Amino acid sequence: MKYTYYPGCSVKATANLYQESIDSVTPLLGIELEELEDWNCCGATAYMSVRELMSFAISARNLALAEKHHRDIVTPCSACYLVLKKTNQYFADYPNLRKKLGQALEAGGLSYSGNTRVRHILNVIVNDVGMEKIAGLVKKKLKGLNVAPYYGCQIVRPHYYGCGADEENIDDPDNPVSMDRLIEATGATCVKYSMKTKCCGSSLMGTEEKQAMKLCMEILADAESNGAHCIVTICPLCQMNLDVYQSKVNRLFGTKFNIPVIYFTQLIGLALDRPAKELGLGRLAVKMTRPMKQILQGA
Amino acid sequence: MNTHKLKQKAIDKDFLDEIAHLPGGERIIDCFQCGTCSGSCPTAHVMDHTPRRLFAMVKAGFREDVLNSNTYWYCTSCYICTVRCPRQIKITDVMYALKRIALKERYVRRKNAAGAFYSSFVDIVERDGRSFEPELMVRFMLKTDPTLLLKNAVLGLKLMKHGRLPIRRNRIKARNELRAIIRKAKSESL
Structure with a gap:
């Protein structure tokens, strides 16, 4: 393809x-x-x-x-x-x-x-490659890993512009599930939480930092309280805001979040047993936590 | 939300028309004040007027008050209001339109830094054809509050440590062609 x-x-x-x-x-x-x-x-x-x-x-x-x-x-x-x-x-x-x-x-x-x-690219992987093929390629089932899918906003909103979920449109604008299915195909557990399409603040992080950090805090808190070991996302700006700003969010709100925020392609890579370095996991600001590593080693 | 009284004395009867003639703004006349937009908006709590109220103001001709508000500057372009609007108003596009009018007519206040951010972005893209994040942030901070450079140094170093901060600008080859496209579009501007 x-x-x-x-x-x-x-x-x-x-x-x-x-x-x-x-x-x-x-x-x-x-x-x-x-x-x-x-x-x-x-x-x-x-x-x-x-x-x-x-x-x-x-x-x-x-x-x-x-x-x-x-x-x-x-x-x-x-x-x-x-x-x-x-x-x-x-x-x-x-x-x-x-x-x-x-x-x-x-x-x-x-x-x-x-x-x-x-x-x-999420659409291509979910629909053109397909879950069956991905599940068949998995070398290391990520059993026990609780993953919160974070779609953010813009990937699911063109629904409106495209008028209906078809091959081109990714999913439901409010409750998308394509990444949920992908997480399950890797053997991990998909965390159910309500903030999966709530905006992270996007470029407000540059101009109105506190407001954007509040939005990030709410997403992180919801994922954490529902037992997520990590958050998986599909957007560079979401990843940047939730990962790189996480320590700043902690300072501002007195929270103690330590939740790695990885790309969905990195999650697939882990399930396909690719080395962490090749997947760019060393570049995360919030490193993979010990429970996460233990699950990955045990997998 | 600030519920202060509107300041504008004279009603601008053409304002609704002005917005309704923009691509995406056609259906603003259909707004029936249900408030789905305000209830969905992730930043409504910091806005002077919620989106619902702002649309009432647009329809009533409160041009000055609308443009002086911070509402549209807090729009993150998440499009949830647009997706949910039962009257199919392209609300996000109306917010974009208000930003453009405000920038053009210099309604931009210092505390609303978004304008400085956007124009720095546009300058870089028009020059190189691609965005260059480190320069964008430095330019923006110099324009708005140079002490931000110090305050954000740790963040920059963190990105650099992880090899996530590019040092070289990423320019396209066909810069002249791109500029010709931009020039032509500028002369034809809607």
């Missing part, structure tokens, strides 16, 4: 551990990712806050570049996923916007007809 890969800026920087685990597990799952040549930033939430048409235009450049390859574009980042998908939706829904985007792309020597399908 071959896809056009759109990494996004984060996995090339602070989320390099995500990329390392993707590089480690995707070949084993039969997924071939060919990086989109000379891709640019999707614009994220910031660009849209300043300029609308320009924001759609830079996002559309990636879709136009990808269209030449006639394959789905796959991204590991929730923000990239939402922005690219929303660009497609608006391109289809607003003729005036479509015309202007066409003109802008033309100025850069490109054209786009709206045919690039945008998918998140």
Whole structure:
């Protein structure tokens, strides 16, 4: 299965551990990712806050570049996923916007007809690879490990833009279960808790730190009180906020959280018995805890 | 939530039209004040006016009060309101629109740092074609509060220790083409 890969800026920087685990597990799952040549930033939430048409235009450049390859574009980042998908939706829904985007792309020597399908890598792994195949590939059943799936917001919200859960859309916007099923396929126990799609604060962490930390605290507290050994996520910004800021959250709220926050591809890697270093687990700010290590060794 | 009285004296009758003409804002007229947005919003508790109230203000023409509020700056783009809105108003997109109007008309107050963050981001992307997180944070802190540089030094060092802080900018090759696209889009701006 071959896809056009759109990494996004984060996995090339602070989320390099995500990329390392993707590089480690995707070949084993039969997924071939060919990086989109000379891709640019999707614009994220910031660009849209300043300029609308320009924001759609830079996002559309990636879709136009990808269209030449006639394959789905796959991204590991929730923000990239939402922005690219929303660009497609608006391109289809607003003729005036479509015309202007066409003109802008033309100025850069490109054209786009709206045919690039945008998918998140979780969707590809869950639906194209499938649970049965993953369960069959598991070398080390993660029995006894309680894993809280944290979807965050943007991966499940394009539901609205795509109008219905289909192959392209990931899951239910309020109560998604695809990562829950994946956790169970690795032999681990999926922790039931209510905050799995509650926002982590995203880029508010840069501008209104205390408010974002409050949101993170609530997520961590809910996961912990429901017995999670670790949290598994699919978004670079969620991972950054919950992992790197966890000690700061502890200082601000007097809490004592010590919950590793790993990427779902790292969890798959552990179940496929890949070495921790290859999966980028050494880069976590909150290291794997002793109970977690014991479970992994015993597995 | 702050429940202070609205300050604006004259009603701006065109404000509703202004918002309703933006992509995503068409259905704002349909808002029936159910409050699902406010009940779902993860940051409603710090907003001057909850999203529900803000929409009432938009419809009533309180342009100044709406733009002077902190409400839309606290929107994290989590889209839960948009997903749940029974009237299918693209609420997140309306919040984006308010941010853009506020930046354009200089409603940005110092304490609302989001504007500085967003414009630093845009500057870097327009120059390189990709974001560069260390520069983004340094630029933002210099613009808003340089003491943040010291306060966040530990965090930076932590990232560096784990090899998560890139040192080199990541630039695309077709920067001229990208700029041409941006220039054209700018001239055609909606």
